Amino acid sequence: MESLILEATSMTPSISFNAEEGRLEMKGRSIPENSLEFYQPVFEWLDKYVESPQDKTVVHIQFDYFNTSSSKCILDVLKRIDKIDQKGLDVLVKWYYDESDEDMMEAGEDYEDLLDAPFEFVALEEE
């Protein structure tokens, strides 16, 4: 299965989904006014990946900002990740946040509460 690579823009995150390695990475900001348009290809890729995932999948999520329009889409991304967990395969969501950014940490906790997949929180120190 081919990787999904999307470059970051001023409104959307970078996406680097590598099916062979089971490593899925989303990074940057997600503030498009119409987030569904951006996330549609991401959903489609994930739907395919979830059919035959690797034995171990690690999802790295590192957002600077996301808007409320994206928050639902991010939940929908993670719901697809949850399906891997429900299959009994190994999956981990690593949620990175700026150590001073309590809001982003809480946002990760909110997702963790709504999902079954295990989360690991990683506080990033200020450069």
Next chain:
Amino acid sequence: MQITVDQPRSMLDIYKLYENMEDNNIMLSFKGEVSFGLINSVLGIIEDKLEVIEGSRKTKKKFYNVLVECLQNLGHHVEGVEDEGPFGKSVLLMIWSESDDYRVATGNYIENDRIPKLQGWLEHINSLDKEALRELYRETMKGDGFSDKGGAGLGFLDIARKSGQKLNFGFKPVDDKSSFFSFQISIPKNGE
């Protein structure tokens, strides 16, 4: 050497206008038709400005987050408005800085029959504490009632959560069908 050239009396006192805006720390002021293109430009301008004037990363993030929601609320609102006469897509936006906080004010026309629902939602948000806001956010995100386009629902909720402040708002009737919706939020400069 001082040079004075008196301007014609009929002319607007532009210097006074400038001074007023300067004294009130206006970061950006706009009145007119809004579009997502314009919104994205405003976000870029304010982000650059914040890099220079705001030292706290935490405050910067909170302010930017709140601003995104305020502006996209406006954008989504006017998307659904049919442009008729003066009560069309025209909005007001003002962003300024006070000693203890940043403030964002927006104004837009709204049809009267949409007011009760919006007013009820804003009052409900204002009645909740931090933990209850978080719970409502999770529930709203989970529910199907919320459209992927965002919708003002989650936006106002997020503004209240991120700012930690009450939402200020009012509706002023302009005719039998429409009113003007005024909204203001402050973002404290309390970053560590």
